Amino acid sequence: MATESQSTDSKYDQYDFPTTAPEAQPGHPGHTSPEQDAKVHQLRAELEKLGYTERLDTLTLLRFLRARKFDVEAAKTMFTASEAWRKEFGTDDLARNFDYPEKEEVFKFYPQYYHKTDKDGRPVYIEKLGKIDLNQMYKITTADRMLKNLVCEYEKLADPRLPACSRKAGKLLETCCTVMDLKGVGITSVPSVYGYVKQASDISQNHYPERLGKLYLINAPWGFSSVFSAVKGFLDPVTVSKIHVLGSGYQKELLSQVPAENLPVEFGGSCKCEGGCELSDMGPWQEAEWARPPKWATPKEEAPKEAAEPVVQNEDPGYVKKDAEGQEGAQTSA
Structure with a gap:
């Protein structure tokens, strides 16, 4: 039976936003079983033995464990491969240092952006795949810089976007509502964009697991639904339940x-x-009431040794403050 709040680790779990998922789904924060909590501790201990000290907080480890059906060894393999990729790609410095002045020009051929929130409070992410013209884009930028921008945005999703949304909603939000506009996408355009889209998809699946809340494929061309129906059998049922394939009359469902x-x-x-x-x-x-400086904005050498006492807006009942000794303090009401 799931517990009301997962056990935490005072060394790594320094959150200043709610930490209980709004829906009681097994393995999600605030709804874990003792066995799942034990696997979080096991995964963390094994990663510490390997020398890892970053990203060992409970929420992150739970995402990797859910992505691998709580198989600790598989989650460890996924995590270590992701850390190796981060080091090779230079991920930790991207959000702070990456400059993308060509963004406005690139967006003329491939708009992809975060914009406000859905009715659950999650960030809305929009892509217009039908406008992709890689030949024109590569006159402005490179595939490497496009991927770096993508990764930079994923880092900003993790912090500050999702924490700000969680504070405003008064509940933990870990996922996005994604809208992919397929208007103008044709069979002939697929080969030219497949390489980039596959790289982008691999980065998402392998290094930023459990970030998809809902996916709306709008303006789906004729025959797309049939193809997707055939593919569904190969996908995880949980993933399938998040995907909505809509034609040109998508407005009513999307606006719901x-x-x-x-x-x-x-x-x-x-x-x-x-x-x-x-x-x-x-x-x-972007709203002062909910926004906080992201952790990556402070260089590691300047980061304080002791984490400041978290201050939470609209705190949820599952959020437990800890004092400097790591002891649980009084819970505040929602």
Whole structure:
């Protein structure tokens, strides 16, 4: 039987946002069983023996364990491979140092951006696949720089976007609501973009697990639903339940998940950000009440040795503060 809140580790679990998932799904934060808690401790201990000291917090380890059905050895393999990739790719410095001045020009051929939140409070991520023109894009940038920008945005999703959304919603949010616009995508355009899209997909699956909340494929071309139906049998049922394939009449279903005021006008919403929604990056992470400086913004050598006492807005009942000795303090009410 799941516990109301998973056991925590005062050395790594320094959160300043709610840590209980809103839905009581097995293996999710706040809804773990004693056996699952034990596997978190086992995975952490084995990774520590290998010399790892970063990203060993409970929420991160739970995501890797869920991605591998709580098989500790498989999760350890996934985690260590991801850490090797991070080192090779230079991930830890990207969010702080990567400059992408060509972004506005690139977006003319491949818009991909975060924009406000859905009705559950999650960040909305939008891609317009039909406008991809790699030949034009590679006159402006390179595939390597595009992937670096993608990774940079994933890092910013983890911090500050999701923490800000969690604070505002008063509950833990770990996933996105993704909208992929397939308008204009044809069979002839697939080969030219397959290589990049596959690399981007591999990065998402292998290094940023459990980040998909809902996926809306809108303006799906004729025959796409049939192809997807054939593919569904090979996918995890949990993943399939998150995917919604919609044709050109997608507005009603999409608006049932994303408030009209948060959805750009071109998709049937009413949002018209000054300067365009694609480049606005609007969301709770831009709102002073919920935003906090991301941890990666402070160089490691300048980071304080002792974590400051967390301050949580709209704290959830599953969030337990800890004092300097790592002892549990009083829980605050939601």
